[in-house]
Amino acid sequence: MRRHAVRVRRDPRPEAGVIALLVAVAALLVCLIAGVGLPAGQTHRAAARYPVTKVALRTARGALSALVAAPDERGGVPEYSRDDFGAAWQDTDLIGCDTRNDILMRDLRPAARDGPDSCVVTRGVLVDPYTDERMAFERGAGSSKVQIDHVVALADAWRAGAWRWEPVRRVQFANDPENLLAVAGYANQAKGAATADEWLPPNKGYACVYAIKQITVKYRYALSVSTSERAALVSALNGCVIGSPR
Numbered sequence: 397m398r399r400h401a402v403r404v405r406r407d408p409r410p411e412a413g414v415i416a417l418l419v420a421v422a423a424l425l426v427c428l429i430a431g432v433g434l435p436a437g438q439t440h441r442a443a444a445r446y447p448v449t450k451v452a453l454r455t456a457r458g459a460l461s462a463l464v465a466a467p468d469e470r471g472g473v474p475e476y477s478r479d480d481f482g483a484a485w486q487d488t489d490l491i492g493c494d495t496r497n498d499i500l501m502r503d504l505r506p507a508a509r510d511g512p513d514s515c516v517v518t519r520g521v522l523v524d525p526y527t528d529e530r531m532a533f534e535r536g537a538g539s540s541k542v543q544i545d546h547v548v549a550l551a552d553a554w555r556a557g558a559w560r561w562e563p564v565r566r567v568q569f570a571n572d573p574e575n576l577l578a579v580a581g582y583a584n585q586a587k588g589a590a591t592a593d594e595w596l597p598p599n600k601g602y603a604c605v606y607a608i609k610q611i612t613v614k615y616r617y618a619l620s621v622s623t624s625e626r627a628a629l630v631s632a633l634n635g636c637v638i639g640s641p642r
Contacts, residue, residue, distance in 0.1 A: 440637065442601030446525075447639025448608060456608045459615035460629055466556060466620035476554040482567035485544075495571040499544050503578035504533055525605070526583040526597040543581040546570070547606070548613045551589035556619035575613045591621075593628035607632035 478484075485496040493501075493515030501507050504520025518535045522542050533542040550558075550570060558566055569575065587595045592610055596603050607629045614621060621629070 440635075442599075443604055443635050443637045444639065445601045446605045447637050447641055448604060449641065450638055452608060453633065453636050453638065456611045456633060460611045460621075460626065460633070463611070463614055463626070464557075464618070464620040465626070466622045470555055473555055473559055476551045476559075478550065480554065480559075480563070480566055481550050481570040482563065484570075486567060486571055488568060488571040495573070495576065496544055499573060499576045499578055500533070500542070502573070504542075522578055522580075524580040524583065524599075525577065525602045526579045526587075526599055528599040528602075529580055531580060540581050542578055543584040545577050545579045545584045545587065547575050547577060547609045548617075548619065549587070549589040549591075552591055553617070553619055556614065556621070558617070558619065569617060572613070574609075574616075577609075591625045591628075592632065593622070593624040596628070596632065603632045604636035608636075 485494040487494050489498075491498075497515045497517050500517040500520065501509070504517065504522050507517050507520035510516040510518050516535065517533075520533045521530065522533055523530050524542075526545075531541055533539065546553075548556075553569060558569060561569075583598065592607060597606050611629060613619075
């Protein structure tokens with residue numbers, strides 16, 4: 397007796413389950429690259445790269461609790477303008493170099509100037525704390541790859557109380573080295589004028605240090621925080637790892 401083979405036709409389309417699996421894997425990779433949804437252990441290890449002292453953490457918690465709560469509605473606040481903080485990158489410390497070059501000289505490793513008596517930083521290497529990306533800086537058409545960020549954005553400071561200040565204090569704030577960081581230009585643009593509840597560094601391990609910097613600046617200048625902003629800063633502090641800063 398001859399047996400007739402049964403030919404099974406395969407659906408040329410990928411099975412729905414396979415597609416779903418591929419989509420899930422792709423989504424997971426995106427999250428891991430961005431640092432979103434990392435397991436607690438991985439988040440802790442990331443933060444351990446940026447340890448803070450017990451004193452720094454305790455001081456930040458105390459300062460955060462002392463910050464004035466911003467009203468839910470900020471009626472009466474004049475419209476923000478960058479011009480209200482003076483011309484960009486002044487020589488407020490009167491050492492002969494503008495603030496931008498001061499920060500580049502501080503944050504680029506190594507950094508080179510145009511000459512022994514020049515303030516102009518011409519090249520260097522930045523390890524961006526916001527993205528953990530290593531990038532070369534060279535003065536010229538491509539220098540916007542590295543930008544100077546106001547940790548507490550000027551527009552945020554304006555809404556949080558700077559609109560009441562005298563012009564000289566606003567200029568001081570805009571050029572305060574403690575509120576300035578050299579960072580990747582695209583990260584700076586992504587942040588914009590966002591507060592901590594709206595944006596934190598993609599480099600999740602740096603969130604603790606970033607929060608401490610924001611709190612320190614807002615406390616020093618008596619700036620307010622919103623309820624959601626305070627909650628985001630508390631959450632970032634809860635992820636801090638105690639150790640000796642590098």
